Amino acid sequence: MTPDDLEFFKKLLDQMLVEAQQNGDSTLEDLTESPSSYADPTDRASVESDRSFTLRIRDRERRLIHKIYEAQQRIESGTYGICEECGEEIGVARLKARPVTTLCVDCKARQEEGEDIQGS
Template sequence: MSKTLTKEALLAASEDDYMNDEQLEFFKELLNDLKQQTMAHIEEMKASLSQPPEINDEVDRAQYEEESRLSLRILDRERKLLPKIDKSLRRIKDKSFGYCLETGEPIGIPRLLIRPVSEYCADVKMVNEGREQHYYSQRK
């Protein structure tokens, strides 16, 4: 993490300082750390799944298979996160990071600290999710 900027300082910063070079550097380091952690976790899970234990009991086998299915879902989500991290890092480079892709408004430091790959402000995200739910409910 950045030596000069903490999460607390980031949250306390004035709106005029939004996405200045120091803040962009903070998020660049945060995203690079997240990418490394995600890649390490993916490799760890792959190794674990590639060496299944020998299980003779049917109940234990069923539990292992359910845990493996869950692990595969997590693995898939993390695999999909990597391109989002790369996209966010490119947005940092071109200084568009932290701004809503749809409205151009600031996404906000609190939201970016929770989900640094956010591309939309909370209002736009809620509208988009509402549209998705409506679309899927109409298809049923």
């Protein structure tokens, strides 16, 4: 991977981090309303359902932030873009599609095949 590629991914990951943190902050603001303030059980259930959905989104954002930090650490340590499974370079196109990935296309496909077999 070229130094220009690394600089591109540094900036991309920084941007992703800012967006994920902003999204996380906005979901926390959405949780301020108390569902117990609704007298109608249907309204209360709807608010609880929305709250549960918001919490799931928040958890996804939290996990993404963690993965972004890990990717940034890999850039600093010089291991960014190297597959953790086989040690080969991960293609730039794959990294552009999923900048936090740790597996090349082939290793990810094998991992998913294994999950399909175990899930069956």
